[in-house]
Amino acid sequence: MKLLEDRYGRVATDLRVSLTDRCNLRCSYCMPAEGLEWLLGDEVLSDDEVVRLVRVGVEQLGIREVRFTGGEPLVRRGLVEIVRRTKALDPTLELSLTTNALGLARTAGALAAAGLDRVNVSLDTTDAETFHQITRRDRLHDVVAGLEAAQAAGLGPVKVNAVLLRGVNDHQAVELLSWCIERGYELRFIEQMPLDAQHGWSREGMITADEIFARLEPEFVLVPAAEPRGSAPAELFLVNGGPATVGVIASVTRPFCGDCDRVRLTADGQIRNCLFAREESDLRAALRSGASDEDLAERWLIAMRGKRAGHGIDDPSFLQPDRPMSAIGG
Numbered sequence: 001m002k003l004l005e006d007r008y009g010r011v012a013t014d015l016r017v018s019l020t021d022r023c024n025l026r027c028s029y030c031m032p033a034e035g036l037e038w039l040l041g042d043e044v045l046s047d048d049e050v051v052r053l054v055r056v057g058v059e060q061l062g063i064r065e066v067r068f069t070g071g072e073p074l075v076r077r078g079l080v081e082i083v084r085r086t087k088a089l090d091p092t093l094e095l096s097l098t099t100n101a102l103g104l105a106r107t108a109g110a111l112a113a114a115g116l117d118r119v120n121v122s123l124d125t126t127d128a129e130t131f132h133q134i135t136r137r138d139r140l141h142d143v144v145a146g147l148e149a150a151q152a153a154g155l156g157p158v159k160v161n162a163v164l165l166r167g168v169n170d171h172q173a174v175e176l177l178s179w180c181i182e183r184g185y186e187l188r189f190i191e192q193m194p195l196d197a198q199h200g201w202s203r204e205g206m207i208t209a210d211e212i213f214a215r216l217e218p219e220f221v222l223v224p225a226a227e228p229r230g231s232a233p234a235e236l237f238l239v240n241g242g243p244a245t246v247g248v249i250a251s252v253t254r255p256f257c258g259d260c261d262r263v264r265l266t267a268d269g270q271i272r273n274c275l276f277a278r279e280e281s282d283l284r285a286a287l288r289s290g291a292s293d294e295d296l297a298e299r300w301l302i303a304m305r306g307k308r309a310g311h312g313i314d315d316p317s318f319l320q321p322d323r324p325m326s327a328i329g330g
Ligand code: SAM
Pocket: 023, 029, 030, 069, 070, 071, 072, 073, 098, 099, 100, 120, 121, 122, 161, 162, 163, 190, 191, 192, 193, 194, 195, 196, 325, 326, 329, 330
């Protein structure tokens, strides 16, 4: 088997698959209130095409972990079946889902039965008004129900991802962590990245990892967890001696590009070797013009060789990628 190795010796074993660019929320740091120009029906990979490309990754290129994301993956109709067919490729594959959890209360059981191992739920606040302000929708209760259903279905450890926004929810960091600890969810704060469709990100506006610690430390004793970070983006801390933990994903101020083991497949069949890549490799065109599995694997290998050493957000020459996070798959 060939491995997805780049010029710097990093090997991608973790595939993030975006199943749709559409979403039923409008998080202000992700997309504008009016939404985006969505991909057209036939631009999006079919269920068969998704499963075929994942199979090539697993059988020929050493992919060991698959995370379905979007847009919002729960709005993709064939999701449960895609999960079931992916797990059937290799029962030892780790399968997870990154979701806003709207509707998860209805599907958590079916997803677990289909072979999903874990979920990461995005939740930035437990205050209904702030939730509405950030997501432009009044759906906090659905997220809470989705989290409970995921835990009951055994999709754990349930992780919660939160982005803090200055003057909006950054004063709620302590409250959010306490809420997650009480319910057994593992909270991870993520630094806001320049990946929004509106290009509204600014370094000054972003709440940094240091600021996150400054908000948590008056209330909690945080000690680095013993387990090494490895390729995991989150730095983990024991809270008040444990066993509860909190993670901080400091993609901007403490980049972990040197340990990256990820590669992405967009909903329209493009391989991206990095969230911040400026080039994509079109596997959909190849696949639809009759490429063999070996051809597809070869194209994928070539796409990895172009992976840059780092995202370069701090470079004066940094350019935000053309596609926003919701279209790439976060
Ligand atoms: N809709 C799903 C969700 O929200 O979990 C999956 C896709 S979403 C793009 C994946 C993750 O990216 C979410 O946790 C979201 O908070 C995060 N995200 C979106 N835009 C971001 C940005 N500009 N900076 C940092 N994280 C962002």
